[in-house]
Amino acid sequence: VALSANGPVTLWARDIGWGRDNPRLPGVTLPPTIRITDDLATATGADTLLLALPAQALGGFLADHAPLLDGKRLVSTAKGIDLSHLTGPSVLLSEACPRATIAVLTGPSFAADIARGLPTALTLACADADASRALQHDLSTPVLRLYRTTDVTGAELGGALKNVIAIAAGVAIGAGLGDSARAAIITRGFAEMTRLATHLGARPETLTGLSGLGDLTLTCTSAQSRNFRYGQALGARQPFDATTTVEGAATARAVAALARRLGQDMPIAAMVARLTEGRMTVDDAALHLMTRPLKEE
Numbered sequence: 001v002a003l004s005a006n007g008p009v010t011l012w013a014r015d016i017g018w019g020r021d022n023p024r025l026p027g028v029t030l031p032p033t034i035r036i037t038d039d040l041a042t043a044t045g046a047d048t049l050l051l052a053l054p055a056q057a058l059g060g061f062l063a064d065h066a067p068l069l070d071g072k073r074l075v076s077t078a079k080g081i082d083l084s085h086l087t088g089p090s091v092l093l094s095e096a097c098p099r100a101t102i103a104v105l106t107g108p109s110f111a112a113d114i115a116r117g118l119p120t121a122l123t124l125a126c127a128d129a130d131a132s133r134a135l136q137h138d139l140s141t142p143v144l145r146l147y148r149t150t151d152v153t154g155a156e157l158g159g160a161l162k163n164v165i166a167i168a169a170g171v172a173i174g175a176g177l178g179d180s181a182r183a184a185i186i187t188r189g190f191a192e193m194t195r196l197a198t199h200l201g202a203r204p205e206t207l208t209g210l211s212g213l214g215d216l217t218l219t220c221t222s223a224q225s226r227n228f229r230y231g232q233a234l235g236a237r238q239p240f241d242a243t244t245t246v247e248g249a250a251t252a253r254a255v256a257a258l259a260r261r262l263g264q265d266m267p268i269a270a271m272v273a274r275l276t277e278g279r280m281t282v283d284d285a286a287l288h289l290m291t292r293p294l295k296e297e
């Protein structure tokens with residue numbers, strides 16, 4: 001919707017039966033300038049393709065369709081770590097489409113806010129500085145302000161890891177542990193995010209930017225967030241709609257596996273992985289985190 005202000009946009013989906021009023025975006029009617037198709041070959045006629053797939057679905061999608069995407073400018077919006085490969089979307093994309101230019105679009109942004117035209121600032125990460133400038137120009141609008149970086153690892157890890165911490169923040173609120181506990185989770189969660197991301201080559205300043213701290217703040221404090229709401233339900237021992245995409249659940253398991261492999265200390269992410277798998281109670285998770293050996297901040 002935002003990008004249709006800049007020129008022709010084609011929207012591809014497997015199921016286009018809902019027409020211009022998608023129940024996932026209530027109150028938003030897609031403008032007539034957006035062409036809607038269920039034929040991927042039609043959509044991939046464009047030079048720039050935004051891939052708005054959940055992180056755990058991207059690998060399967062690429063296995064089926066990579067030849068149609070290779071050589072294009074591919075911009076992923078997925079915020080997660082692929083559980084079977086323990087990598088972010090940019091690695092999946094570059095392995096499946098070696099001739100493509102790969103970029104990641106991430107940062108604090110609820111789809112509903114962007115679709116309503118509310119002002120939003122995002123990080124556009126692309127290792128190729130020239131391609132990054134061109135994409136930044138093409139994908140920015142007066143209400144969608146893109147900052148560019150060449151630190152793809154930092155940008156995509158910030159987006160993936162904040163979802164895990166947002167589940168923990170939701171658990172704290174849902175379980176009635178209070179706002180002080182949530183602030184502790186945000187701050188110590190940010191320390192974990194920075195520790196793992198910099199170990200994997202991210203620049204620390206990327207983590208303090210929109211894609212890291214910015215999105216962490218939004219997701220841990222807004223009831224619009226599915227990750228936060230899922231955590232809240234977990235904390236309150238209430239059911240949660242299993243069809244809702246909650247990226248942080250699978251990503252917590254991926255992070256726990258990655259941290260073990262790399263010998264990194266990620267206690268909050270490890271607790272979220274155990275909680276989401278039903279291997280630990282909220283009370284035990286809180287007790288475990290609070291009674292770890294005392295240390296310097």
Ligand SMILES: NC(=O)C1=CN([C@@H]2O[C@H](COP(=O)(O)OP(=O)(O)OC[C@H]3O[C@@H](n4cnc5c(N)ncnc54)[C@H](O)[C@@H]3O)[C@@H](O)[C@H]2O)C=CC1
Pocket residue numbers: 013014024052053054055057060061077078079080109110111112244245247
């Ligand atoms: N919704 C939001 O506010 C934001 C979402 N994101 C990220 O964007 C990614 C996608 O999120 P949403 O659009 O919210 O998820 P969603 O679950 O609401 O929508 C994903 C769509 O992808 C389709 N899909 C799944 N597997 C597919 C496949 N193999 N082939 C074709 N289509 C497939 C689903 O049918 C669904 O229509 C996630 O990683 C999310 O973290 C990022 C920023 C904001």
Ligand SMILES: O=C(CO)COP(=O)(O)O
Pocket residue numbers: 079107108109110163166215218219224225226227228245247
């Ligand atoms: O990434 C998002 C906001 O930046 C969307 O968060 P949720 O997936 O938790 O709804």
